[in-house]
Amino acid sequence: xxxxxxxxxxxxxxxxxxxxxxxxxxxxxxxxxxxxxxxxxxxxxxxxxxxxxxxxxxxxxxxxxxxxxxxxxxxxxxxxxxxxxxxxxxxxxxxxxxxxxxxxxxxxxxxxxxxxxxxxxxxxxxxxxxxxxxxxxxxxxxxxxxxxxxxxxxxxxxxxxxxxxxxxxxxxxxxxxxxxxxxxxxxxxxxxxxxxxxxxxxxxxxxxxxxxxxxxxxxxxxxxxxxxxxxxxxxxxxxxxxxxxxxxxxxxxxxxxxxxxxxxxxxxxxxxxxxxxxxxxxxxxxxxxxxx
Amino acid sequence: xxxxxxxxxxxxxxxxxxxxxxxxxxxxxxxxxxxxxxxxxxxxxxxxxxxxxxxxxxxxxxxxxxxxxxxxxxxxxxxxxxxxxxxxxxxxxxxxxxxxxxxxxxxxxxxxxxxxxxxxxxxxxxxxxxxxxxxxxxxxxxxxxxxxxxxxxxxxxxxxxxxxxxxxxxxxxxxxxxxxxxxxxxxxxxxxxxxxxxxxxxxxxxxxxxxxxxxxxxxxxxxxxxxxxxxxxxxxxxxxxxxxxxxxxxxxxxxxxxxxxxxxxxxxxxxxxxxxxxxxxxxxxxxxxx
Amino acid sequence: xxxxxxxxxxxxxxxxxxxxxxxxxxxxxxxxxxxxxxxxxxxxxxxxxxxxxxxxxxxxxxxxxxxxxxxxxxxxxxxxxxxxxxxxxxxxxxxxxxxxxxxxxxxxxxxxxxxxxxxxxxxxxxxxxxxxxxxxxxxxxxxxxxxxxxxxxxxxxxxxxxxxxxxxxxxxxxxxxxxxxxxxxxxxxxxxxxxxxxxxxxxxxxxxxxxxxxxxxxxxxxxxxxxxxxxxxxxxxxxxxxxxxxxxxxxxxxxxxxxxxxxxxxxxxxx
Numbered sequence: 001x002x003x004x005x006x007x008x009x010x011x012x013x014x015x016x017x018x019x020x021x022x023x024x025x026x027x028x029x030x031x032x033x034x035x036x037x038x039x040x041x042x043x044x045x046x047x048x049x050x051x052x053x054x055x056x057x058x059x060x061x062x063x064x065x066x067x068x069x070x071x072x073x074x075x076x077x078x079x080x081x082x083x084x085x086x087x088x089x090x091x092x093x094x095x096x097x098x099x100x101x102x103x104x105x106x107x108x109x110x111x112x113x114x115x116x117x118x119x120x121x122x123x124x125x126x127x128x129x130x131x132x133x134x135x136x137x138x139x140x141x142x143x144x145x146x147x148x149x150x151x152x153x154x155x156x157x158x159x160x161x162x163x164x165x166x167x168x169x170x171x172x173x174x175x176x177x178x179x180x181x182x183x184x185x186x187x188x189x190x191x192x193x194x195x196x197x198x199x200x201x202x203x204x205x206x207x208x209x210x211x212x213x214x215x216x217x218x219x220x221x222x223x224x225x226x227x228x229x230x231x232x233x234x235x236x237x238x239x240x241x242x243x244x245x246x247x248x249x250x251x252x253x254x255x256x257x258x259x260x261x262x263x264x265x266x267x268x269x270x271x272x273x274x275x276x277x278x279x280x281x282x283x284x285x286x287x288x289x290x291x292x
Numbered sequence: 293x294x295x296x297x298x299x300x301x302x303x304x305x306x307x308x309x310x311x312x313x314x315x316x317x318x319x320x321x322x323x324x325x326x327x328x329x330x331x332x333x334x335x336x337x338x339x340x341x342x343x344x345x346x347x348x349x350x351x352x353x354x355x356x357x358x359x360x361x362x363x364x365x366x367x368x369x370x371x372x373x374x375x376x377x378x379x380x381x382x383x384x385x386x387x388x389x390x391x392x393x394x395x396x397x398x399x400x401x402x403x404x405x406x407x408x409x410x411x412x413x414x415x416x417x418x419x420x421x422x423x424x425x426x427x428x429x430x431x432x433x434x435x436x437x438x439x440x441x442x443x444x445x446x447x448x449x450x451x452x453x454x455x456x457x458x459x460x461x462x463x464x465x466x467x468x469x470x471x472x473x474x475x476x477x478x479x480x481x482x483x484x485x486x487x488x489x490x491x492x493x494x495x496x497x498x499x500x501x502x503x504x505x506x507x508x509x510x511x512x513x514x515x516x517x518x519x520x521x522x523x524x525x526x527x528x529x530x531x532x533x534x535x536x537x538x539x540x541x542x543x544x545x546x547x548x549x550x551x552x553x554x555x556x557x558x559x560x561x562x563x564x565x566x567x568x569x570x571x572x573x574x575x576x577x578x579x580x581x582x
Numbered sequence: 583x584x585x586x587x588x589x590x591x592x593x594x595x596x597x598x599x600x601x602x603x604x605x606x607x608x609x610x611x612x613x614x615x616x617x618x619x620x621x622x623x624x625x626x627x628x629x630x631x632x633x634x635x636x637x638x639x640x641x642x643x644x645x646x647x648x649x650x651x652x653x654x655x656x657x658x659x660x661x662x663x664x665x666x667x668x669x670x671x672x673x674x675x676x677x678x679x680x681x682x683x684x685x686x687x688x689x690x691x692x693x694x695x696x697x698x699x700x701x702x703x704x705x706x707x708x709x710x711x712x713x714x715x716x717x718x719x720x721x722x723x724x725x726x727x728x729x730x731x732x733x734x735x736x737x738x739x740x741x742x743x744x745x746x747x748x749x750x751x752x753x754x755x756x757x758x759x760x761x762x763x764x765x766x767x768x769x770x771x772x773x774x775x776x777x778x779x780x781x782x783x784x785x786x787x788x789x790x791x792x793x794x795x796x797x798x799x800x801x802x803x804x805x806x807x808x809x810x811x812x813x814x815x816x817x818x819x820x821x822x823x824x825x826x827x828x829x830x831x832x833x834x835x836x837x838x839x840x841x842x843x844x845x846x847x848x849x850x851x852x853x
Binding site: 056058080083084087088090092094095096097098099100101103104107108109110111112113114115116117120121124140141142153156157160 | 715716744745747748751752755796797800801803804805807808809810811815816817818819820821
Binding site: 344347349372375376379380381382385387388389390391400401404405435449450453 | 756759760762763764765766767768769770784785786788789792793
């Protein structure tokens with residue numbers, strides 16, 4: 001059993017008043033492996049958030065199946081087991097904290113699960129340390145920054161000891177600093193604690209370090225591959241109104257302008273600098289400094 | 293004469309309380325008519341406090357704000373008139389929609405100005421056209437619009453006042469790339485067509501580089517830099533020190549420069565980057581080396 | 583600025599009174615108030631006042647702050663005092679002017695009642711000064727938990743209180759923002775008659791309602807994601823625990839209570 005989440009021909013539709021039934025998810029087959037960091041990209045209305053809500057039984061499929069750790073999410077008896085296995089962090093940092101004190105908020109999940117008090121205390125402290133917010137345990141949530149609130153929300157999920165955390169656009173309302181805090185926190189959770197991460201986002205730069213990028217468009221999986229491979233398909237991404245990193249776009253534009261010998265899927269600053277210095281060197285624009 | 297000017301603007305909030313904090317510290321800037329200014333700075337740098345001073349929503353602790361050379365607080369009773377000339381569109385403006393129809397919501401500002409029905413109608417229609425809201429949407433409830441449409445309707449509500457100076461506080465926050473490009477494009481169109489002065493508060497250096505002519509950098513309640521995009525973005529390391537990121541392409545070209553390549557580092561978009569590399573390559577082919 | 587408002591009137595400090603279990607404080611305050619109203623002569627009130635002064639001194643809450651808490655009810659005190667002055671008849675007529683007749687007993691009663699109310703208010707203020715709203719909610723929930731047998735929604739009520747406390751600052755901030763935004767569109771909230779002012783509130787109240795519903799919906803989703811399913815089978819991280827100091831507090835209060843009962847039986851009442 002290496003897949004934490006499996007969907008089989010997952011379909012979801014709802015009846016809208018004006019237009020009749022509307023298909024949001026149209027046959028999604030997706031496997032998410034234990035310990036994997038998967039980024040799900042898609043523009044607004046692509047169905048990515050609807051998909052995410054199937055992963056912890058907040059929504060149930062209209063057709064097909066969704067399995068979490070082997071459990072069918074449609075099985076009512078397993079609902080709380082599913083939600084404990086796959087925790088979920090939402091977009092608005094203000095609207096998901098329940099308590100007036102940080103540590104009591106983090107305790108909310110385990111309290112609902114009926115964990116004994118001593119054990120909750122232990123878990124809350126560990127969870128707050130894992131997101132680097134332990135010093136703030138006695139603070140009031142409304143005085144924290146957006147990034148800090150989002151980390152508290154993540155801690156609240158970690159305290160439930162999930163195997164997987166799904167984050168539904170957790171950075172959409174944050175400033176760059178808050179975004180950076182959240183993204184580096186979830187990478188650390190994945191690397192150090194082996195928690196599977198599913199990051200739903202429309203910021204492509206947050207997906208560059210993921211193990212896999214899944215592009216959703218119009219309720220279907222358009223691409224599912226390593227970031228480098230996904231971002232090398234600039235045309236396809238553009239067609240579904242998504243962005244690629246500037247470095248990728250720069251190399252792509254050069255290729256389009258007829259420059260030969262450039263690799264596809266360049267993502268980071270350093271890669272791009274390397275590729276461009278090679279290009280300049282080969283074409284007779286040497287550096288004034290000796291290369292080491 | 294600059295259209296908007298601040299002189300030694302200082303704002304202390306919670307004065308004489310334990311929470312006392314300087315939110316603006318002797319900020320003196322002058323913005324010329326028709327300029328498109330990007331205002332950047334991390335959260336808490338004072339940029340939001342600054343823009344709320346420019347239309348008289350906050351009264352300065354000391355210093356003054358001049359609109360067309362006149363102190364806006366000269367007659368405090370007339371401060372509402374200032375708000376019609378300096379239009380401010382807040383962050384997440386869609387959360388302020390309230391009327392039964394989109395039309396009535398956009399008309400709220402012009403009606404407060406005391407314009408007659410015909411003029412209001414004209415302005416609502418033209419503002420809606422600027423943000424490409426289809427005419428049939430005007431009779432819908434604003435709460436039935438999609439997320440992107442709501443945002444655009446709310447921006448139209450400020451445009452309809454036809455302010456001399458338009459200030460937008462992160463108009464693209466939370467939107468996907470498509471939504472962001474659409475709104476930025478519309479603001480740029482508006483600025484070009486009207487020739488009005490626009491201030492764009494943004495976290496995205498790429499957006500600022502793409503549409504603005506000048507950049508104002510706020511840091512620690514002070515105006516840290518004010519100059520053209522080229523002037524400001526070449527000071528990359530200083531910006532990084534303030535917790536601000538310059539566009540990735542600019543970082544790449546600064547990296548190339550550091551490695552000793554003779555590149556122009558005033559490059560902010562992928563397109564400009566391509567052109568710069570192509571220029572170098574064609575120079576090399578031309579035979580003169582560099 | 584508006585966002586720095588703290589709720590209730592909690593005065594954070596490290597003191598014995600702050601450290602008491604909130605349940606202890608709740609029970610003691612109720613006992614104290616009952617005792618202030620049982621006491622029917624000045625000695626009783628003196629005992630109660632001494633008890634209050636001792637507690638205040640231990641709590642490190644500045645006396646000035648304590649006195650300030652009586653300000654909102656000064657009117658009530660004055661009103662009861664005047665009623666007592668005018669309507670209580672006694673043996674010695676002190677003052678007469680037209681139909682106004684003031685007797686000695688009236689004066690006594692007026693002063694006595696005023697002191698009673700002030701003492702009661704000061705006692706409950708001490709509770710809110712030394713107990714955070716969160717602890718207060720917690721204490722109430724646990725004291726009331728036996729009522730669950732009667733199917734009273736004690737847990738739900740406490741959760742409601744907590745959520746309200748959590749979101750009040752957020753909503754105040756939001757109101758502030760919506761007001762600024764509408765003012766930026768020329769909304770005039772400061773001038774005009776009553777009708778105009780009430781009408782001017784519409785552009786603020788509607789967005790506020792819409793956003794409160796949106797937040798409520800989000801919060802419900804978040805709570806469900808965190809396995810919330812009512813109070814059944816729920817545990818709590820924080821265990822309220824009575825300590826030695828709570829026993830002391832009960833002991834001292836019991837003594838004062840005994841004293842007051844004795845005094846009110848043995849000594850003649852004021853009225």
